[in-house]
Amino acid sequence: MSAPVNHSALTLKVLAECSVTKARACQLSLPHSVVDTPVFMPVGTQGSLKGITPEQLENSGCQIMLGNTYHLGSNPGAELFDKVGGLHKFMGWKRNLLTDSGGFQMVSLVALSEVTEEGVRFSNPYDAKDMLLTPEKSIEIQNSIGADIIMQLDDVVSSTISGPRVEEAMGRSIRWLDRCIEAHKKTKTQNLFAIIQGGLDSRLRTICLNEMSKRNVPGFAIGGLSGGEDKNDFWKMVTLSTDFLPKHKPRYLMGVGFPVDLVVCSALGCDMFDCVYPTRTARFGTALIPTGKLDLKKKGCAEDFRPIDENCSCSTCRQFTRAYLHTIVTKETVASILLTIHNIQYQMDLMRSIKEAIIQDKYPEFVNDFMQKQFPTRNYPEWTVDALASVNIKLS
Amino acid sequence: MKFSLRSVSQRGGRLATISELGRHGDKTVTTPMCLVFTQAGTIPHLTNDMVQKLGKHAYPVHLPLPLLLESHEILQKYSNGIGDFLALKHHLLYLSVQDSTIRPPEGFNEKSFVSLWGRSGRLNVDVDKFMSVQEAFKPDWYQALCDSDAGKVGSRKRAHKSVERTLAYLDRCLEKHKESEVLRHSCIFGSIEGGSVAEERELSAKETAKRPVAGFVLEGLDTNGPLDSVLPLCENGKKEIIQSILVDSK
Secondary structure, eight states: OOOOOOOTTOEEEEEEEOSSSSOEEEEEEOSSOEEEESEEEEBOTTSSOTTOOHHHHHHTTOOEEEEOHHHHHHTTOHHHHHHHTOHHHHHTOOSEEEEOOSHHHHHHHOSSEEEOSSOEEEEOTTTOOEEEEOHHHHHHHHHHHTOSEEEOOOOOOOTTOOSHHHHHHHHHHHHHHHHHHHHOOOTTTOEEEEEEOOTTOHHHHHHHHHHHTTSOOSEEEEOSOSSSOOHHHHHHHHHHHHHHSOTTSOEEETTOOSHHHHHHHHHTTOOEEEESHHHHHHHTTEEEETTEEEETTSGGGTTOOSOSOTTOOSHHHHHOOHHHHHHHTTTSHHHHHHHHHHHHHHHHHHHHHHHHHHHTTOHHHHHHHHHHHHOTTOOOOHHHHHHHHHTTOOOO | OEEEEEEEOTTSOEEEEEEOOGGGTTOOEEESOOOEEOBTTBBTTBOHHHHHTTTOTTOOEEEESGGGGGGHHHHHHHOSHHHHHTTOTTSOEEEESSOTTSOOOTTOOOSSOEEEEETTEEEEEOHHHHHHHHHHHOOSEEEOOOOOOOOSTTOHHHHHHHHHHHHHHHHHHHHHHHHOSTTTTOEEEEEEOOTTOHHHHHHHHHHHHHSOOSEEEETTTTTSOOSTTTGGGSOTTSEEEEOOOSOOOO
């Protein structure tokens, strides 16, 4: 086991550990600012959260957000980022950024893509050109974009498939990690995270965990999940990973998720999360509230003169009633913006209360309270009962 | 509301101040002034806090009625007025009959009602309904119900009808306005109609100027002809609003 190396681009300070579960509250210091964990990172695909300015996002308390390398690499492209001096400057965001490798979008968005040991070959839908995304190329683009955390290019397979392809992808991801580490030029300002693969197979996951944790990377992501697989399998892979991953490095669970997922997976020891759900569902007229969801399109909101959430401090809840939002939702663009602002605030507030509960060592009570609000008839999803039981929380 | 002319240039350009703005206390606005357009109560694509960053505080807001009309009953139950409902209560609110960026189809106004087009289609609005809306909405300024359909360019008959009907609506609106406690702080504007027919325009202006209106709305300029013939006919001491010189939104 190699001696811990000081990664000048990242330090993780564990502030508190839950005495019952695997949850922990930390301070993650990154080049642009400090991030409190557990943290939810909203997704600003094309360098912006749709409809929201960086200032509005900053006001919500957001300390780190995502950009997608696939979209940014195509438009405006790495060359422009080199000229401008990176995405932070380009979009006017003073805090932290995380970019993914571009791998996931290529596979999920592009009909015809072909994975070989070299990289992923595909036809770019923007300009119909053939492109080969290699680990080296992905890191090069991410170096130009300049995010505080960058992700390795991994061989992503759908979590719903099984068989030899899963093992092939896991093995290849390890080799690609090494190529990414080799190619990474800006270790002092950008942190390269490894991504654990292995599908829903605990043997494969364990191999991957073993191998990748030997590499000297500042953080680890748990990948290949949140792709429509059975939640009963999902949580087991999450907890297996957090059991194994080193405690002094951050754990990023990619693509998660819904509020319930965030609460449960924090209990399982994850520190960082990202998901398009809160912002996407906002644009379709759904607000997130402590009891679950509020569909503002529904007739029941037409004469409801309360704000979305009486306890929410966001500008939408301070100014507008559900009745007003009902008149414009899905019809005026401002409605998308107002709901996005609310949903982001909801997520930020949720993560802050998770963190505070961990620090006060009251996380089990917090989880019970949260789950009872979300499921007033106590019809908890089976996976949540099992996952929480595995970390000593019994849902009442 | 008080309109004070500060200066008039040789060619007729005027600088003025509007004060005594009812519920806005001692705020004043200077003219010429541009109202901020809204659609269904929102400034398109901009939230209120983003507009504040443009440095325009308490800017006057133009609320076209058509897309807000379906909220009439809700506003009656809400009881705090449209300004509060839209989180715009610190702004001067002007409620117009039509949306001046959209040309409504011709031929749908009748003698006793005007047609407005909401999200779910055509809505017929008579004076009673119209004034009930004003009482629920409680705007600062509103345009009295008017028939702005002057027919084809040059058509005298339809232009005359639009003038006659508009004056009739105006008189009834004024009656109800006078009796209304709720509209005490609101100001009513009369509309100058007549399409492209100069004599009808002249008639409309002269007759409207005889009524106790706070100001005039020069209607139908997006469809019919220039300003020259109309402006001199409005009384000097009164304010005017020009509704949409931004013609053809197509």
